[in-house]
Amino acid sequence: MAVATAVLAVILLVNALNVVHERQRAGLATPFWQPALWEVSSGVVFVSLAPLMLWLTRRAWPLARPRLPRLAIHLAAAVGVSLVHVVAIGIMRWGVYALVGDHYDPWSPLTDWPYELRKDLVVYAAVVAIYVAWRRLRAGPPAAAGQPPDVLEVRDGARRHFVPLIDVVWVEAAGNYVELHRGGTGLLHRASLSEMQRRLQGAGFVRIHRSRLVRREAVAAVESKPTGDFVVRLRDGRELAGSRRYRRPLLAD
Structure with missing residues (x-):
């Protein structure tokens, strides 16, 4: 202004x-x-x-x-x-x-x-x-090609949050927003899940559901179901549902 x-x-x-x-x-x-x-x-x-x-x-x-x-x-x-x-x-x-x-x-x-x-x-x-x-x-200067950002800028009304990417455990779609889960708290960010997947490419996040991304390092175990779907158990004990179409990317080396 x-x-x-x-x-x-x-x-x-x-x-x-x-x-x-x-x-x-x-x-x-x-x-x-x-x-x-x-x-x-x-x-x-x-x-x-x-x-x-x-x-x-x-x-x-x-x-x-x-x-x-x-x-x-x-x-x-x-x-x-x-x-x-x-x-x-x-x-x-x-x-x-x-x-x-x-x-x-x-x-x-x-x-x-x-x-x-x-x-x-x-x-x-x-x-x-x-x-x-x-x-x-x-x-600041843009990240090098193929490099994800180290910090995500998230607007919350008139306030801005600068979230270290390393603190984010999983990302979940919420209408026109995504919710960034950090430990026990969530923070809404106006973006689509597909956009976040592109931004976080190379940062260790993998899609496990059409509405969910998870940090691979935070995964403690993967439990399969007879339907082909699966449950991701995080290191903090929480569980996330996964869809069978995203099973292969999660288990890939």
Whole structure:
């Protein structure tokens, strides 16, 4: 938020100075407060909408696959943000002009929406790009090819948990989430089990059920059933059900 606000502030200041300069060259005397108001009102609206834009970016991460549906979501969101933006700035400017005894048509930005939309698409893309770059910078350098992460970042509302991978005993599907089991506690993480299986490839985890991964080192015994299914007994005494289709990968060297 701070980085996006600082970038917007610089852009808006330059825009306001450009408007004053261009109008002076055209022989139109314009007090600085008017273009400053036009730009500041835009900045206030975008900063107010930024948390929603960042939330959507986390939910539809632009770099994740498949990319086309995610880009379509962001395009639709950008159009919606632009529509809210032009309506809100018209009302804000109308109110300030009224306070100083002047007049501003609150619907004039909306009548010029195609022009505003082009600018708003650029601002939306810039905010998303800054956020993606900031998240990638905080995450540090990517793991080498074929190497799983040492720590999993798990979001829990406004909080973040950094879970050492070595503490995770098994991973279980839970709707749109997976539950990371560490000792006697579980922690929900928004991801699919297939995604977690790809991320943990090479970290010693093996799939034993369509809804369950387990760390191979945590397995103490495997008990077969007449149906071909099996039960995995962990070193701490807990038992997990396994499906026969995943028996071979578990017992493979």
